[in-house]
Structure formats: C-alpha cells, structure tokens
Amino acid sequence: MLENPEDEKPISGTVPQQPIQQGAPVMNTQVFVQQVPGRPVQIFASTPSSSVPSSEDIQNMVQKIHKYLDSINKPGIDFLEFWNAVLGTDGGATPNNIKTAFKMMQMMTGNTITKEILISTGNAYVNELTAVINKETTAKITIKQNLQKQLEQEKSNLVNQAQNLEAQIAKLTIDLSDAKASLLQIDNKYSPQMQEADLTISTGNTALGIVTADINNFIQLIQTNI
Secondary structure, eight states: OOSSGGGOOBTTSSOOOOOOOTTOOOOOGGGSBOOOOOOOOOTTOSOOSSSSOOHHHHHHHHHHHHHHHHHTOOSSSOHHHHHHHHHTSTTOSOHHHHHHHHHHHHHHTTTOOOHHHHHHHHHHHHHHHHHHHHHHHHHHHHHHHHHHHHHHHHHHHHHHHHHHHHHHHHHHHHHHHHHHHHHHHHHHHHHHHHHHHHHHHHHHHHHHHHHHHHHHHHHHHHHHHO
C-alpha cells in the first residue's frame, strides 16, 4: 500500500509495450496499483428493513463486504488487485480474461507474482473476512439472546400482572355481588328489631298511660274523700 493515494502507480513503472493479440480483451493496467487501505468498516452496522432480507438488503451487505475487503487490503499487489482487474474487464471473470490479466501482472511485477501467491492471498482474505463475519455474527447473536431474555422477562411480568389484575377483578366482582345481595337484605335484617323497638315503645306508652290514669284517678279519690 502507498502512504499517499496520489502516489498510486504500477509497481514496475512503465508497462512494456507488447503486441496485442487479435481478439484479446482490453485490460486497464491502472487497476494494478497499490491501494491504500481505509479504516476497517463494521459490516453489520445497519439493520435490514425486515426479518427477511430483501434483494436490496443483500446487495447493500455485499457492498459493505467489498468495502471492508478494500479496507484490509494488504501492501503490495496480491489477490485483491488481480481480482479487481479481472472484474473490471469486459466480460468479467472469464478464463481468457484471467489468463490475460495474469500475464500482464507478471510483466508489471517482474514475474514476482505467481499463481500460488494469488491463491494463498485470496484464501487469506476469505479467512480474515470469515473471521470478521463470525465475530460480528456472534456479537449479534449475543445481543439477540439478551433481547430475548428481556422479552421473556417482560412478558412474564406482564402475564403475572394480568393474572393478579384478573384475580383482583374476580374478587371485586364477588365482593360487588355480595354487597348488592346484602343491600337487598338490609331492610329485612333491621326491620324486626326496629318493629320490636316500636312495639316496646308503644306498649310502654300504653301501659304508662293506663298506670298514670289509675294513679291520677286514685289521687282524685283521695282529694274528694278525705
């Protein structure tokens, strides 16, 4: 990798002029440059729009993975530069384009790039990318598990709360029914006692009137006969 993006140039400088074979694909040699790695990006930084990823979600994730690969690009020319060169060619990754790009890369690097280097660095990128994806997947799984625990806890609390409220409502319903029944019987509960009190009062007053009348008559007899 070059420290300054403006200094990007083919490693071997000027590419030797070679005769172009009839029918050979046109290869842009400027793609064989040392690219400056950017800051590694977080691949799972955003959340898909729904639980089932759409084609747009998948395409966005593919672009993020490509950006991440660019950010971890190793110094020098290796698999990524070769891959990008082939993909940038008309027709993409065809056997002929791959052969042509490889020959051009060998000429540019003085035959220091080999098939084995391309394969080994390609596998290294796959392994590193897989490790990052697995790490972020594990982190997302942990977040999901924590959210699941919170969900279950809140759901349990709400179920208990609902059951308690239902029990209270059931008790209040019974209490209300008992109160209405007692209200209907309240007169019958106190009427006999009140009637008894009225009878006692009436009887007492009647008896009092009789006795006081007898006493007053007797007093009158005393006054007139003694």
